[in-house]
Amino acid sequence: xxxxxxxxxxxxxxxxxxxxxxxxxxxxxxxxxxxxxxxxxxxxxxxxxxxxxxxxxxxxxxxxxxxxxxxxxxxxxxxxxxxxxxxxxxxxxxxxxxxxxxxxxxxxxxxxxxxxxxxxxxxxxxxxxxxxxxxxxxxxxxxxxxxxxxxxxxxxxxxxxxxxxxxxxxxxxxxxxxxxxxxxxxxxxxxxxxxxxxxxxxxxxxxxxxxxxxxxxxxxxxxxxxxxxxxxxxxxxxxxxxxxxxxxxxxxxxxxxxxxxxxxxxxx
Numbered sequence: 313x314x315x316x317x318x319x320x321x322x323x324x325x326x327x328x329x330x331x332x333x334x335x336x337x338x339x340x341x342x343x344x345x346x347x348x349x350x351x352x353x354x355x356x357x358x359x360x361x362x363x364x365x366x367x368x369x370x371x372x373x374x375x376x377x378x379x380x381x382x383x384x385x386x387x388x389x390x391x392x393x394x395x396x397x398x399x400x401x402x403x404x405x406x407x408x409x410x411x412x413x414x415x416x417x418x419x420x421x422x423x424x425x426x427x428x429x430x431x432x433x434x435x436x437x438x439x440x441x442x443x444x445x446x447x448x449x450x451x452x453x454x455x456x457x458x459x460x461x462x463x464x465x466x467x468x469x470x471x472x473x474x475x476x477x478x479x480x481x482x483x484x485x486x487x488x489x490x491x492x493x494x495x496x497x498x499x500x501x502x503x504x505x506x507x508x509x510x511x512x513x514x515x516x517x518x519x520x521x522x523x524x525x526x527x528x529x530x531x532x533x534x535x536x537x538x539x540x541x542x543x544x545x546x547x548x549x550x551x552x553x554x555x556x557x558x559x560x561x562x563x564x565x566x567x568x569x570x571x572x573x574x575x576x577x578x579x580x
Contacts, residue, residue, distance in 0.1 A: 317531055317532055318531060319520050321535040322535065324345055324349070324535055325535035325538030326538050327341050327342060329363075329546065330542045332546075333527075334562060335434070335438060335478050335481030335563075336562055336565060337430070337431060339478075340425075344390070344573070357516070359535060362517065363535040368509050368513070373544065375502070375503070382395055395454060396413050397458060399466060400507070403504065405465040405469050409469050409472065414472075422475055425574070428574045429574060434476065434563075435562075438566070439560065439567075442559055442560050448493045453500050460490045461484065461500075463490050465504070467482050476570075483497070499551070508546060514558075515548060
């Protein structure tokens with residue numbers, strides 16, 4: 313295993329962990345990074361899926377006390393039971409719509425130019441939502457009504473259908489539109505990532521198992537560890553950030569990056 317491959321794996325892991333839970337589209341950034349780093353091969357998709365598990369594990373680790381409490385007390389704790397129901401309801405649209413369309417979307421839209429367009433469109437949507445007056449009626453992730461969880465799940469589908477939209481961006485912005493506070497919307501986005509991403513990652517890893525060998529272990533391990541560490545740092549920082557500020561900086565970042573990429577790839 314050459315050193316350059318390990319460096320590329322670390323860069324990919326850093327990009328995954330740093331962008332998975334902020335509204336800038338980790339999938340879009342990884343597609344661009346693969347193109348720029350020439351990080352290709354039969355096991356590339358399996359690697360990307362594997363490092364996403366590192367980011368998911370960061371959520372479980374940071375919220376381990378809450379996850380354990382919900383798992384142990386859901387039969388007698390109404391709030392724990394509500395959260396589980398909300399996660400199931402919020403995940404169903406992604407499973408029903410995402411699984412049948414996944415192969416076609418991956419073949420036609422997992423490319424730099426469509427991602428660039430989605431980055432710009434998503435940035436404009438964030439600006440519009442942030443500048444609208446959304447009445448907050450849910451301030452805690454444990455008190456989200458099931459209908460709102462379903463609404464967020466339906467909005468999450470946009471990120472599945474259009475790479476570059478951002479799963480976290482769609483769910484957080486969807487939560488704000490539906491009346492969740494910034495903290496509640498952000499935390500629900502974290503928790504919703506667990507079943508949505510874990511399920512999709514597990515299915516894809518099983519499908520790609522024939523591509524994996526023991527020789528891939530160092531690259532996969534480096535990417536996984538870097539993704540976990542960077543995701544944990546971002547999650548902690550994002551909660552502190554949204555408590556005092558809006559998501560407008562992320563919108564302008566998306567618009568700036570997307571505009572440059574549109575111009576670049578349109579010429580190509």
